[in-house]
Amino acid sequence: MKTLAGFRSSLTVSSCALAVALATTGCPSDTTPGGNATEDGDGSGTAGTADGGPGGDGGPGGTGGGDATGGTDGGPGGPDDTGDPTDPGTGDTGEVPTVACLDEQYIIGVSPGPNYNELGATLGSHCNGTNHQDITGIERVVFVGDSVTVGTPPTGSGDFYRAKVAAELAAQFGIEAPAGNWNNANPLSGMSGVQESGAFASCSEWGARNDDLVPQLESCFGPEDFDKRTLVIWTMGGNDVSSIAQNYINGAPLNEVFDEVDAMIANHEAALTWLTEQNRFPNGVFVVNANVYEYTDYTAEVLSCPAANTAVGFASNPDMPELLLASLNLINEEYMHSALVHGTDVVFMFESFCGHGFKSGEPSNVCFRGPGNANWFDLTCIHPTPDGHAEIAQMFLDTILE
Numbered sequence: 001m002k003t004l005a006g007f008r009s010s011l012t013v014s015s016c017a018l019a020v021a022l023a024t025t026g027c028p029s030d031t032t033p034g035g036n037a038t039e040d041g042d043g044s045g046t047a048g049t050a051d052g053g054p055g056g057d058g059g060p061g062g063t064g065g066g067d068a069t070g071g072t073d074g075g076p077g078g079p080d081d082t083g084d085p086t087d088p089g090t091g092d093t094g095e096v097p098t099v100a101c102l103d104e105q106y107i108i109g110v111s112p113g114p115n116y117n118e119l120g121a122t123l124g125s126h127c128n129g130t131n132h133q134d135i136t137g138i139e140r141v142v143f144v145g146d147s148v149t150v151g152t153p154p155t156g157s158g159d160f161y162r163a164k165v166a167a168e169l170a171a172q173f174g175i176e177a178p179a180g181n182w183n184n185a186n187p188l189s190g191m192s193g194v195q196e197s198g199a200f201a202s203c204s205e206w207g208a209r210n211d212d213l214v215p216q217l218e219s220c221f222g223p224e225d226f227d228k229r230t231l232v233i234w235t236m237g238g239n240d241v242s243s244i245a246q247n248y249i250n251g252a253p254l255n256e257v258f259d260e261v262d263a264m265i266a267n268h269e270a271a272l273t274w275l276t277e278q279n280r281f282p283n284g285v286f287v288v289n290a291n292v293y294e295y296t297d298y299t300a301e302v303l304s305c306p307a308a309n310t311a312v313g314f315a316s317n318p319d320m321p322e323l324l325l326a327s328l329n330l331i332n333e334e335y336m337h338s339a340l341v342h343g344t345d346v347v348f349m350f351e352s353f354c355g356h357g358f359k360s361g362e363p364s365n366v367c368f369r370g371p372g373n374a375n376w377f378d379l380t381c382i383h384p385t386p387d388g389h390a391e392i393a394q395m396f397l398d399t400i401l402e
Helices: 004-012 015-023 034-039 161-173 210-220 238-249 254-275 308-312 321-342 349-353 386-401
Strands: 140-145 200-202 230-235 285-290 345-347
Touching: 140 161, 140 210, 161 200, 161 386, 210 254, 230 386, 238 254, 238 321, 254 285, 254 321, 285 321, 285 386, 321 345, 345 386, 349 386
Parallel strands: 140 200, 140 230, 230 285, 285 345
Antiparallel strands: none
């Protein structure tokens, strides 16, 4: 696994060498030193949950995390390989394999995301997330995170993934479903209509970043709650990535940019540490979080969304997209690494949405899934459509209930 220290040390090499070392992406030029790349542009789309409210303060996914492209043991098996889905391919294309069930989703035959083989993740049979926990006997469900979890207009509250997941989990676990006002998003507070309803709580908030995770968790649990067998769900990270992207575009030194990446990952880890602290939940706690998606279909062409300038605040595409794409992969790799350390689960929101963004119709795109794929991002660039929310809900339910 690539480490942040290794990621930082590689800043002394040329931009193309950096990209190859981190993300196995192509480079048009090898003449610009990586250390001088701060003027170039933003990032790999609104990576994931870059939310910040309906018009969002979260910009495109920018410089969000690094590569995690895994090992260097050769290319993937072909897209029609039906062997062990956790077995790396042995082709000689030079591409780094992930797992077959992810690779075969794309026409090119390889997922652009992290190589989960190297990390030792156990994937669910649905391939929508991992299968590290046997989630049973849930008494309380807590949602934290950003505006993807809260929900935003123009999508109606009944279509929010949070509402869909809550309704199904209430039936599956025989717990009290939330009232309708809990499903709503309050535009004044940027939170759910009420925090607590039935066996469900939501402390997620528009514009939240990873350093809000622990405060949200602390606000969602009173002394009487810790004895309840609890499931915690979240999407988070897109607003961090957006901030990183903005600073990168505005010319911040790369060391400062990667300090932000470091802090983002550390705050995610801190939330998992808080939740899994020994004896905090004597009857058990389970955690399922999404990784970070983005709207450019792994091109970093942030202007591919027509509203990117007005809704997200970006005026140009990056000059060195490969560095930003590698950053996004590092973030998602580190999310997986933390899940393995703590025995929690990750939903593959990045992989599922890649090929359903604003560049989904271009056959040259590494995430191209074939003609006619729907865009799952709404007019704000960064939030899911009703179809996108339905996909997120299904990914969480598949991961939780298997």
